[in-house]
Amino acid sequence: MKKSLLIILAVILFGFGLYFWQKNDTNAPKKTIEEMTSREVALACTTDMATEFHIHPELRIFIKGEEVLIPFDTGIKNGCMNAIHTHSDRPILHVEAPVQKDFTLGDFFAVWDKPFNSMQILDFVATEEGQIRVTVNGQTSDSYENIILRDRDKIVIEVK
Numbered sequence: 001m002k003k004s005l006l007i008i009l010a011v012i013l014f015g016f017g018l019y020f021w022q023k024n025d026t027n028a029p030k031k032t033i034e035e036m037t038s039r040e041v042a043l044a045c046t047t048d049m050a051t052e053f054h055i056h057p058e059l060r061i062f063i064k065g066e067e068v069l070i071p072f073d074t075g076i077k078n079g080c081m082n083a084i085h086t087h088s089d090r091p092i093l094h095v096e097a098p099v100q101k102d103f104t105l106g107d108f109f110a111v112w113d114k115p116f117n118s119m120q121i122l123d124f125v126a127t128e129e130g131q132i133r134v135t136v137n138g139q140t141s142d143s144y145e146n147i148i149l150r151d152r153d154k155i156v157i158e159v160k
Helices: 002-027 038-043 105-112
Strands: 053-055 058-063 066-068 094-097 132-136 139-141 154-159
Touching (some): 038 105
Parallel strands (some): 058 154
Antiparallel strands (some): 053 094, 132 139, 132 154
């Protein structure tokens, strides 16, 4: 009797849990691709590469005179691809998105899962002896992770 009561109670609790989980899941508003932020679009991994937006900025990183190569296939995972990714060890970022957004350099670093801002790039933290400097097409920028990626821009991040 006691064992049967425990089994019935467990089934009832499981049923309630399943009901509320499904209810919350189906009632949760889903964002359309247009409503998503550039970061959300950049981090979404998709197999559908129907591109409305396609640009190729160049990104080079130098720390203490040594070039840091962005890994081959950054943003490409098992069977899916992020909107910002690389295809080779060339310093070209491929921005191929289903919607036009102002994708930023910070969006790419989020895809790469590496830190970048005015105080840090990868494992390097800025100090008085080593500052992080960014140029876009030869012009100094203080926007760091907020730099908007544009077609054929040449972005250089340098630590001296």
